[in-house]
Amino acid sequence: MPELPEVESLRRSLVPYIQGKKINSVEVILPKLVSGRGTKRVVNQAMADSFVNNISRKIVTGLTRRAKNIIFTFDDNSVMVVHLKMTGQLVFKPFQAVGKVTLISGGHPIELSTSELPNKHSYIIFYFENGTLFYNDVRQFGYLLHFSSLEEAINDGHFAKLGFEPLDDSFILKNFEVGLKRKTGNLKKVLLDQEIVVGLGNIYADEVCFMAKVRPNRLVKTLSKKEIKSLYEAINKIIPRAIELGGSSIADYLLADGSRGNYAREHKVYGRAGKECLVCGTILTKTVSGGRTTVYCKKCQK
Ligand SMILES: [Zn+2]
Structure with a gap:
């Protein structure tokens, strides 16, 4: 998808x-x-x-x-x-x-x-x-x-319940923090529901959690201010980078020379269950969180 x-x-x-x-x-x-x-x-x-x-x-x-x-x-x-x-x-x-x-x-x-x-x-x-x-x-x-x-x-109900656009100026740390405070459940589920910030599906939710060094199955109410800030910063780095590279699953220009890169090459955890963490070498853990396959490093992510 x-x-x-x-x-x-x-x-x-x-x-x-x-x-x-x-x-x-x-x-x-x-x-x-x-x-x-x-x-x-x-x-x-x-x-x-x-x-x-x-x-x-x-x-x-x-x-x-x-x-x-x-x-x-x-x-x-x-x-x-x-x-x-x-x-x-x-x-x-x-x-x-x-x-x-x-x-x-x-x-x-x-x-x-x-x-x-x-x-x-x-x-x-x-x-x-x-x-x-x-x-x-x-x-x-x-x-x-x-x-x-x-x-x-x-x-007609289009766009109802949708949170902030990650690329918009209105997506500031404070708004992200306030949104998370209202939520229960685990982080992965909350990121996937699109009600605080849109645009994180299964791939980018896992990548954001890895970059922020937070486990996707953490309950949101246990997140520290520092971890929330790390998550916010990870969203702001990963989404623009993925757009720049044309996303993960597609080659948006079908150039004859296939020269355009794509973000799938930069995935650190998504699709890498059972492989070594690129940071510490620990075998990446696969679990189900928010109803979706979730991959994280049990050493790098707390
Ligand atoms: Zn690691």
Whole structure:
């Protein structure tokens, strides 16, 4: 599942190609994806038709993000909220390659060998004036919803209960501290619930705890002021670094030379259970915390 750094990286890589550009038409191959956001969505053909009508011939004036939602704003101030969920993927194919870049892709990892477009998982297709944007989704849990305004999306319950954006100026240590004080349960669970700060999924929650030298299964009420500060600083280092590297699970530019790095190479604990700690050599411990597989160093983390 893409985490915030992957989604932000995708958003940033799409901006130069689609912001200010017109969508000539839209094709909805799987109406379920534009019919709501629950797991038991009823296909709504009327919604699919109005999705097409509302977005065709519109200009994308902005591409923003809230938590893992990508928000397209159009020239009539209406918006489209896109959530990739487990396996959603956005791929833009410009009519003309820009340098070596022939595809801009993010979300679910795409393999070059299967990058034929459209493919059998391409369910929504946006025909831009300068290229084509494909929404692919193997497991079909994602959604793309059109609202007449951002307010309407907010009133519909989108973005409810979401905490601070880690990159925003409002995410200050004090706010993080106050948020943690209100919580019970263990640290991993609290970081994953997104209510204090968004953007930490399973990968980055473990990495943040390691950098801060705090065990993910610690009860939040036992955290010292110093540990809270270390956690805060770790979030502020890891998230921007992961975005800079294009996230962990994707190559957002499919460059022929494969030159772009990615954050997976910098993982210290995630995916390394049973291997040696890169700091002290102790074998890393695997446990379940907050309902998710969790890896930490029992020597470095207290
Ligand atoms: Zn260690």
